[in-house]
Amino acid sequence: MDTGYWALQFLNALQFSMLLFLLSIGLTVIFGLLHFVNLAHGALYMLGAYIGVSAAASFGSYWAAFFLAPIGVTIIGAILYFTLIERLRHAGPMNQVLVTFGLIFVFLDLVRMTWGDIALGLEAPAALAGSSEFAGISYPTYRFFIIAVGAVVMAALWVGLTRTQIGAMIRAGVENGNMAAALGINVNRLFFLVFCVGCALAGLAGVIAAPVFSATTGMGISILIPTLIVVVIGGLGSLEGAIAGSLIVGFIETIGAVFLPEVAAISSYVLLAAVLILRPQGLIPARG
Amino acid sequence: MFKQTRLRSVVLAATLAGLIAYCVMGGFYAREIVVEIAILAILAISLDVVAGFGGMVSLCHGAIMGIAAYAYGILTVKFGLPPLPSAVAAVAGAAVFGTVVGWITGRTSGIFFIMATLAFGQMAYTLIFKSQWLGGDDGMSGLPRFDLSWLGIKMGSSLTYGLFAIALTAAVYIAAAWVLRSAFGRTLGGIHANETRMKALGVNTILHRARAMGFSALLAGIAGIVAAQHTQFISPELLFWTISGEVLIVVILGGLGTLIGPVIGAVAFISLKHQVSGITDHWHIVIGLLLIVIVVAGGRGLYGQSEHWLALRTDKADDKSEDRGHA
Amino acid sequence: MLEVRNLSKSFGGVRVAHNISFAIEPGERRVILGPNGAGKTTLFNLLVGELVPTSGDILLDGKPINGLSVSERARAGLSRSYQKNNLFENLTIRENLMLAAAAGQRKTTGMFRDCFGDRKVRETVDEVAELVTLTEMLDKPVRSSSYGNRRQLEVGLALATKPRILLMDEPTSGVGPAMIDGFHRLLQSLPRDLTIGIIEHDLDLAFDVADRITVLNFGEIVFEGTPEETRGNKVVRDIYLGDWQSNA
Numbered sequence: 001m002d003t004g005y006w007a008l009q010f011l012n013a014l015q016f017s018m019l020l021f022l023l024s025i026g027l028t029v030i031f032g033l034l035h036f037v038n039l040a041h042g043a044l045y046m047l048g049a050y051i052g053v054s055a056a057a058s059f060g061s062y063w064a065a066f067f068l069a070p071i072g073v074t075i076i077g078a079i080l081y082f083t084l085i086e087r088l089r090h091a092g093p094m095n096q097v098l099v100t101f102g103l104i105f106v107f108l109d110l111v112r113m114t115w116g117d118i119a120l121g122l123e124a125p126a127a128l129a130g131s132s133e134f135a136g137i138s139y140p141t142y143r144f145f146i147i148a149v150g151a152v153v154m155a156a157l158w159v160g161l162t163r164t165q166i167g168a169m170i171r172a173g174v175e176n177g178n179m180a181a182a183l184g185i186n187v188n189r190l191f192f193l194v195f196c197v198g199c200a201l202a203g204l205a206g207v208i209a210a211p212v213f214s215a216t217t218g219m220g221i222s223i224l225i226p227t228l229i230v231v232v233i234g235g236l237g238s239l240e241g242a243i244a245g246s247l248i249v250g251f252i253e254t255i256g257a258v259f260l261p262e263v264a265a266i267s268s269y270v271l272l273a274a275v276l277i278l279r280p281q282g283l284i285p286a287r288g
Numbered sequence: 289m290f291k292q293t294r295l296r297s298v299v300l301a302a303t304l305a306g307l308i309a310y311c312v313m314g315g316f317y318a319r320e321i322v323v324e325i326a327i328l329a330i331l332a333i334s335l336d337v338v339a340g341f342g343g344m345v346s347l348c349h350g351a352i353m354g355i356a357a358y359a360y361g362i363l364t365v366k367f368g369l370p371p372l373p374s375a376v377a378a379v380a381g382a383a384v385f386g387t388v389v390g391w392i393t394g395r396t397s398g399i400f401f402i403m404a405t406l407a408f409g410q411m412a413y414t415l416i417f418k419s420q421w422l423g424g425d426d427g428m429s430g431l432p433r434f435d436l437s438w439l440g441i442k443m444g445s446s447l448t449y450g451l452f453a454i455a456l457t458a459a460v461y462i463a464a465a466w467v468l469r470s471a472f473g474r475t476l477g478g479i480h481a482n483e484t485r486m487k488a489l490g491v492n493t494i495l496h497r498a499r500a501m502g503f504s505a506l507l508a509g510i511a512g513i514v515a516a517q518h519t520q521f522i523s524p525e526l527l528f529w530t531i532s533g534e535v536l537i538v539v540i541l542g543g544l545g546t547l548i549g550p551v552i553g554a555v556a557f558i559s560l561k562h563q564v565s566g567i568t569d570h571w572h573i574v575i576g577l578l579l580i581v582i583v584v585a586g587g588r589g590l591y592g593q594s595e596h597w598l599a600l601r602t603d604k605a606d607d608k609s610e611d612r613g614h615a
Numbered sequence: 616m617l618e619v620r621n622l623s624k625s626f627g628g629v630r631v632a633h634n635i636s637f638a639i640e641p642g643e644r645r646v647i648l649g650p651n652g653a654g655k656t657t658l659f660n661l662l663v664g665e666l667v668p669t670s671g672d673i674l675l676d677g678k679p680i681n682g683l684s685v686s687e688r689a690r691a692g693l694s695r696s697y698q699k700n701n702l703f704e705n706l707t708i709r710e711n712l713m714l715a716a717a718a719g720q721r722k723t724t725g726m727f728r729d730c731f732g733d734r735k736v737r738e739t740v741d742e743v744a745e746l747v748t749l750t751e752m753l754d755k756p757v758r759s760s761s762y763g764n765r766r767q768l769e770v771g772l773a774l775a776t777k778p779r780i781l782l783m784d785e786p787t788s789g790v791g792p793a794m795i796d797g798f799h800r801l802l803q804s805l806p807r808d809l810t811i812g813i814i815e816h817d818l819d820l821a822f823d824v825a826d827r828i829t830v831l832n833f834g835e836i837v838f839e840g841t842p843e844e845t846r847g848n849k850v851v852r853d854i855y856l857g858d859w860q861s862n863a
Contacts, residue, residue: 037399087584093398094345098540098583101347101533105576113570221529225410228403265418269411273392276404280395289710471730475723478714481703488663488701489718489776490689499724 004137009258011134015143015212017250018150022205023223024230025157025242026198032237033173034191036085037093039100042224043107044199048073048206049215050111053120062125065207073203074196081195089191104220111217122210146208153201154243161239170194226253229272235282244283289477290341290468295595296548303551304458311450319450323518325558326453327353327511330460332538332550334507337464339536340545341473342500343480345402348389348409350531352505355412356382356512357522361428366421371432371517379509385412386505387498394494397483406529413527427523431516443517453514457551460507465547467503476500530572537579543592552591616641616810617662617693617780622671624661624834631657632834635671639780642807646821647814648845649831650854655814656698658831659782662812663695664688675780689718694778698785698814700765702757708768709753712740712775719776739775746801747771763790770801780810787817795820818855822846830854 027041051072052065059065080103088096124142131138161167172180173187181187206219213219226249234245249268256264275282311322331349338344359381363374393404416422433443442448467473479486479493487493516522525531534557542553557575564574582589588596617639624632631654639645647655660666662673664685672679680688703711710731716739717723717730730736744750747767757765770786787795795817802824805811815821821828822842830838830851838851845851 031399037402084580084584093402095583095587097345097399097402098536098587099580101536102576102579102583105530105533105572105579107576109570109573109576113573221410225407229407232400232403262418265414266411269407272404272407276392276396276400280400289706467726469729470727471717471722471725471733473726474714474717474730478703481705482701484665484685485701485703485772486714486718487685488665488689488695489715489772490686490721491718491723492686496723503726 007134007137008139009255011139011143011147013251013254015146015150016254017246018147019205019209019223020226020230020250021150021242021246022153022201023227024234024246025153025239026201027227028231028234028236028238028242029170029194030198031231033170033177033194034089035093035177036089036195037096037100038085038198039097039224040080040103040107041198041202042220042222042227043104044073044077044202045206045209045223046111046215046217046220047076047107048203049122049210049213049219050115050120050206051203052207052210053115053122053215056122062123062211065122065210066204069207070200070203073206074200077196077199078192081192085195107220108217115215117217119214119216120210121214122207124211142211146212149204149208153204157239166190166193226268229268232272232282233275235285238284241282241284290465290473290547292465292469292547295598296546299548299591300458300461300551303548303555304454307454307457307555308451311447311454316446319446321558321562322450323453323514325554326450326457327515327518328535328538328558329457329551329554330511330514331508331535332542332554333457333460333464333547334504334511335535336539336544336547336550337468337507338500338504339539340547341468341480342476342497343397344390344393344497344501345405345536346501346504347402347406347529347532347536348412349504349508349535350529350533351409351412351527352382352386352508353512353515353531354416354522354524354527355385356509357516357526358416358422358428360513360516361431361522362422364432365428365430371434375434375513378513379506382509382512383502383506386508387502389505390498390501391494393501394497406532409527409532410529413524413529416527417524423523425524427521429521431520431522433517433520449518453518456510456514460510461547461551464507468547472496472499472503534575537575539589540579540582540587541589543589543595544587546589546592546595549589549591553589556590616643616676617812618674618677619662620672620674622658622661622673623669624657624666625669630834632661632668635831635834635836637829637836637839639810639812641810643810644802644824644826645812646825646828647812647831648818648821648828648851652833653831654834655831656784657834659695659784659812659814662782663693689776689778692779693782694773694776694780695782696770696773696784696786698788700769702765702768702772704757707754707756708749708760708764709740709744711757711768712743712749712753712771713737715772715775716740716743719778739777743771743775746774746804748797748801763794766790766794767797770798774805778809780812781805782812784814785816786813787815787820799823 023041023045027038030036030038048069052069055068056062056065084099088099128142128145130141132141132144161171169180169185169190173185173190177187230242230245230249233248234241252267252271253264256267307322307325311319331353335346335349338346356378359378360374363369363377364371389405389408393401396404417424422428436443443452475491475496479491479496483493515526538553538557539550541556542551543549561571564571620636622632622635635658649655657666661668664683668681673681675691675693680691703714713731713736716736720735722730722733722736744753747770749764749767749771752760752764757768766786766789770783773781773783787798799820825842828840828842828845829836830845832854838845838848840848
């Protein structure tokens with residue numbers, strides 16, 4: 001096993017971590033800020049992939065998909081927000097879980113009805129096709145792209161949350177919503193903004209994942225569980241927690257599959273169990 | 289606190305009687321439906337015990353059922369052990385799984401609990417799905433039914449099996465009702481109402497919740513045996529998250545925290561499923577919307593809402609008669 | 616019996632308890648006084664285990680209990696009533712007390728028998744109900760009970776486990792003078808082998824009931840002594856009457 005092999009595994013793990021990050025950051029901030037549990041987050045990811053496929057087919061360009069999918073998912077998210085989510089914000093976690101769980105079922109069939117049951121592919125753009133060199137190995141350029149997108153989003157969110165006023169308001173709202181509102185922060189508008197950003201990120205994750213994983217009806221739930229594990233491990237509501245959690249889960253699942261394939265399947269669950277027992281609030285929770 | 293009111297007993301008796309009648313007078317297809325209802329009712333009762341009375345909404349009960357079914361399959365088909373002890377062991381195995389999951393998640397509640405059970409249920413699915421020894425995607429066939437020929441009972445007959453399933457449903461309901469009225473059940477209700485106070489009163493709430501999940505898993509395991517013996521075939525699909533989701537929907541559909549509601553929910557759910565499948569392939573969107581509508585409309589479910597209305601009317605009637613008395 | 620050594624608690628940079636040391640003897644009635652924000656409830660939370668100290672030791676019967684959880688300390692005989700009612704809202708008063716009594720008698724795990732039908736549990740409930748004068752109200756739902764009754768139940772729950780040490784956090788907060796008298800009578804009818812710690816604001820009650828008084832301010836003990844000593848102490852008087860005096 002030479003450095004080339006390790007470099008390959010490292011990149012695969014990083015790529016998976018980025019996808020997890022894009023999904024978990026939306027979920028964790030929505031939960032940390034709105035106290036809203038959105039189990040349908042994985043379904044939004046799936047919608048992003050499928051909308052991307054259709055956009056690419058209609059416009060004949062991957063980049064159309066890249067821009068339209070997040071927008072499309074955000075629009076759907078906004079509709080959900082005004083019809084259901086705003087009503088349920090104070091309904092208690094159980095009702096939120098039930099309703100968003102129902103949404104998973106609804107979206108599952110909606111996707112099947114619109115796009116059918118077969119996995120749909122999305123072609124990476126010509127500019128990103130082929131391979132590039134890194135640490136002596138050839139790695140698909142498109143996967144580098146995924147890593148790059150993830151890194152850019154991470155950096156943008158970091159700057160946004162820590163250096164801008166809106167970011168400060170969001171962090172304040174996560175720590176103490178009532179206090180933030182008492183200080184005059186328009187929490188409702190903030191929530192809507194955060195929710196939309198979360199949906200956009202889910203849609204983005206879906207469309208950039210599509211060329212690699214294909215759009216399938218099962219992709220929503222198959223990414224939801226690792227995402228939930230990331231959120232629990234990383235801790236609710238914090239960017240650092242989402243970064244740490246997605247890196248941990250991404251690397252354990254990928255590298256684990258190399259060493260001990262049988263164990264790898266359950267490795268992230270074992271990690272989940274360990275965190276739940278030893279540090280149920282997660283590694284880096286937003287509220288101490 | 290759980291109370292087996294007269295209304296609930298009447299509804300239970302009526303439902304069981306209806307199922308028995310349908311089973312006896314209907315043909316093979318009717319009996320298939322009855323067994324489906326029974327399996328789902330047992331699962332829903334088991335989930336209501338922890339979700340309705342303990343506040344622990346689990347999304348892994350389908351997986352628990354699957355684990356019992358596979359344990360039964362392993363013991364009977366792979367190891368050739370006799371059915372009855374295998375069934376007992378399989379149910380015990382499910383109970384152990386439930387207890388362990390309950391213990392791991394005992395420090396969490398609400399949404400974390402739900403997410404964790406979803407994850408662990410899916411873990412069980414993945415493990416079984418990937419196992420070549422267990423038949424993987426193709427499943428395992430040849431699971432035996434109980435041999436009660438020495439009692440003159442032919443388990444191979446669809447009528448007998450249907451009645452057997454109904455009998456188990458009644459037994460599970462009675463067991464659940466009994467335990468909910470016991471010291472254990474009362475304490476569980478207390479933990480649901482105010483966990484910090486229960487801790488301050490000296491109760492080890494984590495252990496208690498683990499045990500509650502264990503008991504609930506035991507009941508769910510019974511559903512697994514019924515399911516395994518019904519078609520005498522099992523596949524990993526039993527453990528897929530959508531099954532657990534459907535069990536939760538059934539509980540909400542009937543009425544969370546009423547114990548009889550889930551039974552009603554199971555009847556309604558299976559009936560609806562068979563109606564809808566005649567019209568369209570897209571069953572999931574129907575139950576998804578159904579769940580959303582029920583929750584947004586107040587969340588009491590078919591039986592729960594009926595019970596609520598009846599209670600309001602008897603309160604009004606009491607007030608009226610009191611007024612007349614004072615006049 | 617209950618001893619605290621150099622107990623400190625900080626939340627980040629905020630010090631809420633600093634180097635607190637004291638000891639309560641078996642059977643003693645200790646009153647904790649101090650202005651709002653002095654850290655009295657924090658001290659109780661540390662004692663029962665709901666807060667983990669930053670440093671220091673807590674000893675029960677001479678044995679350290681720092682590592683014990685809330686429920687373990689309760690099982691060791693340490694019971695506590697809350698400043699803000701912490702009841703089982705969806706049940707009746709009787710059911711509340713029965714849960715507490717059953718917990719105290721370790722009758723919580725049996726899956727066959729109903730602890731609510733247990734004779735000893737019912738006896739304890741009747742006993743405690745009489746002590747806290749709730750006998751007439753036992754079958755009322757908590758939700759529709761008056762604040763005063765709920766306060767009585769709050770203390771009743773802590774008593775129903777038959778503890779060895781009872782910590783009461785402002786038991787008379789928000790209730791009228793009639794109930795304060797009732798509470799006074801309750802305290803006098805409690806067995807003398809029950810060790811009691813009370814956080815109080817009502818100074819008359821405090822001076823009447825206490826064997827010894829500990830005064831807290833800004834998370835530290837500023838005085839400890841008998842009621843007479845406390846009454847005469849300048850530091851204590853400054854804390855309670857400071858504003859009044861400086862305006863004189």
